[in-house]
Amino acid sequence: MDYIPSIAIDMDETIADPISKARAWYYRDYGVAFTDDQMHGKHFGEVVPPEHKAIITQYLNTPGFFRDLDIFADAQRVIEELNKKYRVFIVSAAMEFPNSLLDKVQWLQEFFPYLTWRQYCLCGDKSVVQTDYMIDDLTRNFVHFKGKPFLYHGHHNVHAEGYERVMNWEDVANKLL
């Protein structure tokens, strides 16, 4: 049988959008909306006043926060095609927020019905995960990775260099399908 290459696909900021929701909750609680210009090159925790960093952490550990996140355009369609050609795994460093775990599984079940629980991996540190390809928005997840990484573009990683960048899921399709 031919070898089927494996691919690890990140969740937050790669297929799911927790930042829009965190921004909306922050606006609800503090009446402050940050512009895309203010977010450019930064993580959300770096944009809010230092004394509010803990608020963002609290949002992320609220049961239900990750359950109804928006999905990135074309992710469903492209991953369905990838799933025919690769051994696809959804790998999320979710352990910092234990209340997110069930939400994330249910979100995957809803938006990716063609994947099974065998294809989910929720970990603390991705250094134990080795696949042939990895798509992720955080370069720190590539440090111990031995396969081929693709950096999924986001406003927070615009200054990251040294990795092949994918701009969106259509771009992933062009490179991997």
Added chain:
Amino acid sequence: MDYIPSIAIDMDETIADPISKARAWYYRDYGVAFTDDQMHGKHFGEVVPPEHKAIITQYLNTPGFFRDLDIFADAQRVIEELNKKYRVFIVSAAMEFPNSLLDKVQWLQEFFPYLTWRQYCLCGDKSVVQTDYMIDDLTRNFVHFKGKPFLYHGHHNVHAEGYERVMNWEDVANKLL
């Protein structure tokens, strides 16, 4: 800096005991207790009547089932020592039972306070996990594993051959410390 080898340690039937609890619940519900002789060389799902296999699955997906499992003798002490010499990761194929995820994290927090969330990995299929050593009671988790496996002895795997076997945590200490 010297390289610190990594070690993946399984949960169920390696450090935690879900079978005693499933047997107790089955006795509570059906008044039938299985002897160790009846369990020898088998998984619990193979011991109950075929029409009761789904009952066992239901037990395992009951919120709280995995929260208060008994811990294997010496596991806390030996893993604390391993944690000084290795990069320890607790890797559990837990995804079949999404309601177990938060229970497992809280169980680990209770019994292994010296480990952090960065060291937990809850997955569906361990084929994506690559470490230098793996301690696991199921040989199927070794099929794609490239490191050195240790089969953690249990009544269900007495017939498994071809892997170095560890009988208990004292035995692990003798081999890895």
